Amino acid sequence: MKKFRVGIIGTGFGAKVHAPMMAQHEGFEVAAVSSVSRGNIEEARNASGIENVYTDWRQMLEEEALDLVVVSSAVNLHKEMVVAAFKKGIHVVCEKPMAMDVAEVEKMIVERDKAGKLGLINHEFRFLPARTKVKEILENGQLGDILHVRYLCSFASYNGLVSKPRGWLGQEDKGGGMLGAIGSHMTDSLHWWLDSTFKQVFAQLPIHVPIQTADNGHTEHRTADDAFQIIGSLENGATVTLELLSAARKTENTWRLEVFGTRGTLVMLDDNKVLLSAGNSPFEEVELVRDLQAPSGMPEVAARYYNGFQRALNALHETLLSGEKHPYLADFEHGRSTQKVLDAARISAREGQKVEVKGNP
Numbered sequence: 001m002k003k004f005r006v007g008i009i010g011t012g013f014g015a016k017v018h019a020p021m022m023a024q025h026e027g028f029e030v031a032a033v034s035s036v037s038r039g040n041i042e043e044a045r046n047a048s049g050i051e052n053v054y055t056d057w058r059q060m061l062e063e064e065a066l067d068l069v070v071v072s073s074a075v076n077l078h079k080e081m082v083v084a085a086f087k088k089g090i091h092v093v094c095e096k097p098m099a100m101d102v103a104e105v106e107k108m109i110v111e112r113d114k115a116g117k118l119g120l121i122n123h124e125f126r127f128l129p130a131r132t133k134v135k136e137i138l139e140n141g142q143l144g145d146i147l148h149v150r151y152l153c154s155f156a157s158y159n160g161l162v163s164k165p166r167g168w169l170g171q172e173d174k175g176g177g178m179l180g181a182i183g184s185h186m187t188d189s190l191h192w193w194l195d196s197t198f199k200q201v202f203a204q205l206p207i208h209v210p211i212q213t214a215d216n217g218h219t220e221h222r223t224a225d226d227a228f229q230i231i232g233s234l235e236n237g238a239t240v241t242l243e244l245l246s247a248a249r250k251t252e253n254t255w256r257l258e259v260f261g262t263r264g265t266l267v268m269l270d271d272n273k274v275l276l277s278a279g280n281s282p283f284e285e286v287e288l289v290r291d292l293q294a295p296s297g298m299p300e301v302a303a304r305y306y307n308g309f310q311r312a313l314n315a316l317h318e319t320l321l322s323g324e325k326h327p328y329l330a331d332f333e334h335g336r337s338t339q340k341v342l343d344a345a346r347i348s349a350r351e352g353q354k355v356e357v358k359g360n361p
Contacts, residue, residue: 004067004320005031009057009081011044013095014072018122019048020302021309022070024295027317034060036073049299057081066090067320070122074168075175079104086115091320093120096188097180098335101343105336112332118319119332123188126328127311129288130271131189134257135328137276137286138193143261146194146238150258151186153244154251161209161226161247170222177224178244179205179342186242187338188330193259196236197337202354203230203345208247230345232357 006028008014015033022028034054035044044053054060061069061084069085071078072095079099085092092112098121099105112119125131137143168174169181191197205225212220230242245251257268267275267283272291275283292310294303302309315326325331340357348355 001026001317002321003027003029004317005029005065006068006070007031007060007064007066007090008033008048008050008070008072009036009060010070010072010095011035011047012072014070015044015048015050016299017302017305017309018070018072019050020299021305021313023049024298025310025313025317027320028068028313031066032060032064036077047299058084061085061088061090068093071095072122075180076100076173078175079108082108082119083111086111086117086119089115089117091118091120093122093316094332094335095122096335096338097175097184097342098332098339100175102336102339105332105339109332109336118325120316120319120325121188121330121332121335121338122312123185123330123334124305124308124312125185125189125271126192126308126330127315128271128308129291130268130274131193131308132328133274133286133288134259134266134268135193137266137274138259139195142264142276142278143259143266144263146236146259146261148239148241148260149190149194150241150256150260151190151243152241152253152256153182153186154248154254155244155246156248156251157246158209158249162212165212165214165220166222166224166226170220170224170226172223174224177205177226178246179203179225179228179345182244183228183230183242183345184338184342186244187341188334190234190240190242191334191337192330194234194236194238196234196238198240198341198344198357199233199235200354200356201230201232201341201344201348203228203348205346205349208245225349228345 023030032052033048033050034057068091071081169176232240259266265277274286277283294306344355344357
């Protein structure tokens, strides 16, 4: 099998998940990993399992012969890194959210088109068996016309929020916040499942835990949301409620999706169970394809993502070989549609009013 040489920028999710996942895939060779803020080289080697670690991502792009670059840094750095990779003639997979705003997205798309290379967004959740089953059910019209979607997410992370720093994820000017981190996934999935995009939104972006003080007295002041609530509607007429809470002490289901149609109702729980009711009949569990099991020895944090990530890597490898994008991969146009929703939600929260999502689709 042909191997594609990959460079990964970022020693957080990039080193801990992208690197071990791609290193074990027979279609990829992780040539190098680069830190963003000149972090500890040994820590990066231990986290990624990759010996070749740079402290300057620009040097990595200059010195390594790469087919693909994974950009997994703070969001405010995405545009610069993506543009630099395209100028070197390299395909790009960018972590979500794609950018700080849609203006940056447009510049990234221009450079992609100049380079004639692939620009993809890492929405690996699309490939989870439960989510692909939702796509299949909605695509074949089993629910009829969609009336309303309720999509909820809650994390029992209160203790972590009060005891640990969030770093750049807690800083608005670096692109932090749960709207970008998780809301981008939820928005992308809704657009993909329903083949429609948001038309308007009314949003709140609270910070439930705005300050964290460490044992040594250091205080972190957070400016980025740790929760969101969005009421909106799609171009196809469906109404939507999106909600995320991270400051829960206890939660029963991390993820809950409910889709209400004229011919039936669908429920997805925790990305591993899909229930379907035809008409007014009782809910019945839908059979899903079997989960993929991570190989032994894979770091625990990467193994948690294996079921969807491995399938996404298979689709990516197929795309690089054929030049034809796999239909389930998210590209920069999908990233742009999602970014417009994030931008509109932030304006809505700031102004306290309903905002039109401009230019979608």
